Amino acid sequence: MLAIKHILFPIDFSERCCAAAPFVEAMANRFGAKITLMSVATPYWYAGGDPGVPMVIDMDEVADQLRQRLNHALTRELSAFEVDRVVDVGDPAEIITRFAHHEGVDLIMMPTHGYGPFRSFLLGSVTAKVLHDAQCPVWTAAHVEEHPVKDHVACRNVLCAVDGTPKAAPLIEWAAEFAKHNGAALRLVHVIGGIEGWPERQINQEFEEMMRKEARAVVERLQRGAGVEAPLCVVTGDVAGAVREEARRHGADLVVIGRGLLHETLGRLRTHSYGIIRQAPCPVISI
Numbered sequence: 652m653l654a655i656k657h658i659l660f661p662i663d664f665s666e667r668c669c670a671a672a673p674f675v676e677a678m679a680n681r682f683g684a685k686i687t688l689m690s691v692a693t694p695y696w697y698a699g700g701d702p703g704v705p706m707v708i709d710m711d712e713v714a715d716q717l718r719q720r721l722n723h724a725l726t727r728e729l730s731a732f733e734v735d736r737v738v739d740v741g742d743p744a745e746i747i748t749r750f751a752h753h754e755g756v757d758l759i760m761m762p763t764h765g766y767g768p769f770r771s772f773l774l775g776s777v778t779a780k781v782l783h784d785a786q787c788p789v790w791t792a793a794h795v796e797e798h799p800v801k802d803h804v805a806c807r808n809v810l811c812a813v814d815g816t817p818k819a820a821p822l823i824e825w826a827a828e829f830a831k832h833n834g835a836a837l838r839l840v841h842v843i844g845g846i847e848g849w850p851e852r853q854i855n856q857e858f859e860e861m862m863r864k865e866a867r868a869v870v871e872r873l874q875r876g877a878g879v880e881a882p883l884c885v886v887t888g889d890v891a892g893a894v895r896e897e898a899r900r901h902g903a904d905l906v907v908i909g910r911g912l913l914h915e916t917l918g919r920l921r922t923h924s925y926g927i928i929r930q931a932p933c934p935v936i937s938i
Contacts, residue, residue, distance in 0.1 A: 653828040655682040659756040661689045661747050661777075662724060667762040670801070671792060672728045674934060675760050677804050678790070681833060684757070685733040689750065690721045691743040710740050744780030751787055758936075760790040763928065779925070782910060782937060788825075789910070792934040803904035803933045809835045810903035811881075812842070812894045812927065815869040818909055820877045825938055826907040827879040837881040838901055841870045842893040844923070859887060891926030899932050910937035 660675045662668040679686050692713045718738045739746045751759055763778045782789055794800050811826035813819040823839065830837035843866055867885045874883065886893045898906055910924050928935045 653825065653832060655757045656684050657687065657754065657756050657758075658684045659687050659689060659747065659751050659754075659759045661691065661743070661759070661761050662721075663690065664720065664724065669725070671760060671762045672725050673801065673804050674790070674792070676728060676732070677806070678758065678760065679729075679732050685735070686729060687735045687737055687750075687754070687756070688721060688724065688729075689737045689739070689747065690717050690724075691746050692717050692738070692740045693743060694740060714738050714740050744777045744784065747777070747781050748784040748786075751785055756787055758788050758790060759785055763791050763793045782924070782928075788936050788938050790934060790936050791928050793929055793931065800933060806833050806904045807835050808901060808903050809833070809837050809905050809907060810894075810898050810901060811837065811839050811907040812897075813839055813870060813873070814909065815841065815866060815873070817873070819870070820873045822907065822909045822938055823874060823877040823879050823881075827877070827881065829907065829936075835904070837879075838897075838903075839870065839874070839881050839883045840894060840897045841866055841883065841885045842890045843885065843887045844890045844893075863887070890923040891930045894927050895930045895932060903933050905933060906931050906935045908935060908937050 655678065658675060658679055660671070675686060678684065692710060694710055718736075721736050721738055724736075737750065739750075747759065747761075750756070759781060761778055761781065778791060782791070792800060809826055809830040811823060813822060826839075827837055829835075843862055863885045867883065870883055870885070874881070884897055886897060894906060894908075897903075906927065908924055908927055924937055928937065
């Protein structure tokens with residue numbers, strides 16, 4: 652049974668993190684979850700009086716200052732919830748994932764942190780490490796400060812992107828239960844990747860349709876095994892781009908994907924997790 656009772660919200664006080672607060676508030680409200688706000692200070696050094704001799708900053712003082720700032724962060728926005736506030740020093744991704752594991756966190760919520768004109772191609776290093784190492788679902792949003800993304804807070808439509816591996820069955824179950832809990836409509840999408848790059852002589856409409864039918868049969872079999880009824884779209888093309896277009900076409904407020912361990916071979920979709928997260932027009936939960 653789906654249970655989200657503890658949400659971890661790492662913040663760095665940036666505009667992006669603050670813009671994610673309404674999503675955290677909505678998620679905690681839907682599931683009656685408590686929230687842990689976490690801020691992590693990374694140790695750093697500066698050049699001291701003697702040339703070439705680095706001096707470490709007093710990290711206890713940095714942590715105290717950070718704690719004071721965290722204690723006053725989002726107090727109004729999260730006033731209706733049980734909120735713990737945690738400050739630590741070290742590698743942010745390592746601390747986030749370790750805390751999530753040891754404290755029974757059910758969902759980590761954090762925006763991505765690609766910046767600049769090419770940010771749609773970037774994924775912040777902390778977010779990437781958390782996605783790789785976390786054992787619980789991770790919520791991300793690439794453009795959370797933009798108004799169209801804020802329109803997705805209500806979460807009326809959920810799109811679940813599935814590959815054809817057995818791992819897709821529990822993913823479909825999770826997405827269906829999440830959608831039901833939120834009173835949202837659920838739709839599935841499966842992408843046959845790479846076809847657009849094949850030489851024209853190697854493929855024709857008849858062959859492409861055969862591939863679609865075979866893929867549909869596989870996913871529908873997984874669907875039946877999961878006991879979930881939902882519309883299914885089978886499309887061809889670049890995986891991340893196709894998921895993005897299906898999310899736009901159907902007005903998805905959330906995309907659910909299988910993350911797995913990125914060094915495992917679990918199907919093409921899982922190798923495209925980062926691309927889907929970067930390009931999605933709405934938040935993504937990776938399981």
